[in-house]
Amino acid sequence: MEFQLSEEQRMFADSVAAFARGELQAGARERAHAGEFPREVAQQMARAGLLGITLPEADGGGGGTLMDAVIAIEQVARFCPRSADVVQEGNFGAIRVLAHFASEDQKRRYLAPVLRGDEIIAVAMTEPDAGSATTDLKTTATPDGSGFRINGSKVFPNPHADQYLVYVRFGPGVGGIGSVMLRRGAPGFTIAPPAKYMSGGEWAPLFFDNVYVPPEDVLLPAGGFKKQISGFNAERVGNAARSLAYGRYCFDLAREYVMQRRQFGRPLCEFQGLQWKFAQMQMQLDAAQLLLYRAAVNADRGFPDAAETTIAKHMCNKAGFEVINEAMQCMGGLGYTQETLVEYCLRRSRGWMIAGGSLEMMKNRLAEIIFDRRFPQRPPKPH
Numbered sequence: 001m002e003f004q005l006s007e008e009q010r011m012f013a014d015s016v017a018a019f020a021r022g023e024l025q026a027g028a029r030e031r032a033h034a035g036e037f038p039r040e041v042a043q044q045m046a047r048a049g050l051l052g053i054t055l056p057e058a059d060g061g062g063g064g065t066l067m068d069a070v071i072a073i074e075q076v077a078r079f080c081p082r083s084a085d086v087v088q089e090g091n092f093g094a095i096r097v098l099a100h101f102a103s104e105d106q107k108r109r110y111l112a113p114v115l116r117g118d119e120i121i122a123v124a125m126t127e128p129d130a131g132s133a134t135t136d137l138k139t140t141a142t143p144d145g146s147g148f149r150i151n152g153s154k155v156f157p158n159p160h161a162d163q164y165l166v167y168v169r170f171g172p173g174v175g176g177i178g179s180v181m182l183r184r185g186a187p188g189f190t191i192a193p194p195a196k197y198m199s200g201g202e203w204a205p206l207f208f209d210n211v212y213v214p215p216e217d218v219l220l221p222a223g224g225f226k227k228q229i230s231g232f233n234a235e236r237v238g239n240a241a242r243s244l245a246y247g248r249y250c251f252d253l254a255r256e257y258v259m260q261r262r263q264f265g266r267p268l269c270e271f272q273g274l275q276w277k278f279a280q281m282q283m284q285l286d287a288a289q290l291l292l293y294r295a296a297v298n299a300d301r302g303f304p305d306a307a308e309t310t311i312a313k314h315m316c317n318k319a320g321f322e323v324i325n326e327a328m329q330c331m332g333g334l335g336y337t338q339e340t341l342v343e344y345c346l347r348r349s350r351g352w353m354i355a356g357g358s359l360e361m362m363k364n365r366l367a368e369i370i371f372d373r374r375f376p377q378r379p380p381k382p383h
């Protein structure tokens with residue numbers, strides 16, 4: 001395993017940092033406190049080549065690796081934590097599943113506008129009765145002529161997206177699950193008024209009332225669930241990268257602060273009680289970073305390995321949140337105010353321990369990999 005960035009990666013990191021410093025840093029606070037997705041940043045990033053970094057050039061992508069996309073998240077988050085969400089949306093989430101499995105026609109109609117920064121894509125997977133138990137989803141796709149009628153509801157996605165990759169049930173069981181692409185505004189597709197997460201970001205329930213989906217908008221037919229989930233591992237790498245990047249952002253702020261701030265006649269960094277916190281934070285960040293890089297480097301241009309992703313997500317989610325929490329402690333009352341983004345990072349990173357596969361589900365998945373067998377979570381069926 002290579003522990004240093006290559007010359008090419010360092011140059012890429014420097015160019016992303018220059019872009020983020022110049023274009024994004026100034027509005028970082030406003031963006032963090034706005035509920036809406038920073039749409040204008042998507043267009044800036046499209047122009048800077050930061051959307052679709054890992055996608056083939058033939059599809060309008062950058063032909064880069066997953067590690068390049070991780071570097072982009074890290075560098076953007078250094079200057080504007082909220083804008084790292086745009087790197088996520090344009091490189092790691094639903095876009096990867098779409099790009100991998102879409103027909104040429106779907107790429108033209110759905111992928112291309114996302115890569116231009118003109119449209120936002122979101123995944124609509126979770127349902128009121130199907131959270132961690134994703135395969136319990138009830139939203140149905142029933143044949144109607146050559147197309148399908150969608151009925152059901154979803155919770156938690158970004159309510160401001162233009163297009164949704166919707167997990168649906170074409171038939172019973174795990175084998176009946178696939179996905180369709182739906183545009184906002186389709187007849188029968190309602191997005192409830194947005195509600196707020198603890199982070200200030202917005203979500204909303206989606207309702208599908210006999211929404212017609214033509215055959216050309218089916219992304220993955222019945223049998224597509226495993227493919228969707230393997231694509232979802234890329235989402236988890238982005239989720240992990242943001243947790244860690246937020247941790248580093250707060251670590252750096254707190255480090256500067258304790259070198260400047262004086263109490264009892266000396267800088268805070270001279271107190272061993274705080275020095276040990278920083279030593280611990282640095283170790284947590286570095287350890288998690290190696291696990292993140294392992295998952296990203298080994299994936300190259302493909303989907304990351306399930307075990308490596310699971311470990312990286314769990315460790316980065318925990319390290320990121322714990323480091324931010326300690327950074328806040330080191331900054332005293334100031335860290336708890338909205339004068340810096342430390343409190344935002346704390347609220348935001350907390351959600352990543354739940355989203356994209358909770359910490360507990362990551363451990364369940366890893367146990368199955370370790371023992372090379374399934375551990376059904378559902379109660380046994382009565383005989």
Ligand SMILES: Cc1cc2nc3c(=O)[nH]c(=O)nc-3n(C[C@H](O)[C@H](O)[C@H](O)COP(=O)(O)OP(=O)(O)OC[C@H]3O[C@@H](n4cnc5c(N)ncnc54)[C@H](O)[C@@H]3O)c2cc1C
Nearest residue numbers: 123124125126131132156157158351354355356358360377
């Ligand atoms: C910030 C954020 C953004 C999100 N974005 C989206 C989005 O864009 N699209 C979308 O579709 N969804 C989204 N979600 C929803 C997310 O995927 C779900 O919240 C997640 O899958 C957990 O489901 P749940 O909330 O129903 O919790 P539940 O599944 O009800 O779980 C509750 C608790 O029980 C634990 N638990 C459940 N089953 C087990 C088990 N077998 N073993 C051990 N522990 C278990 C869980 O880990 C959790 O701690 C988002 C969530 C958050 C917080």
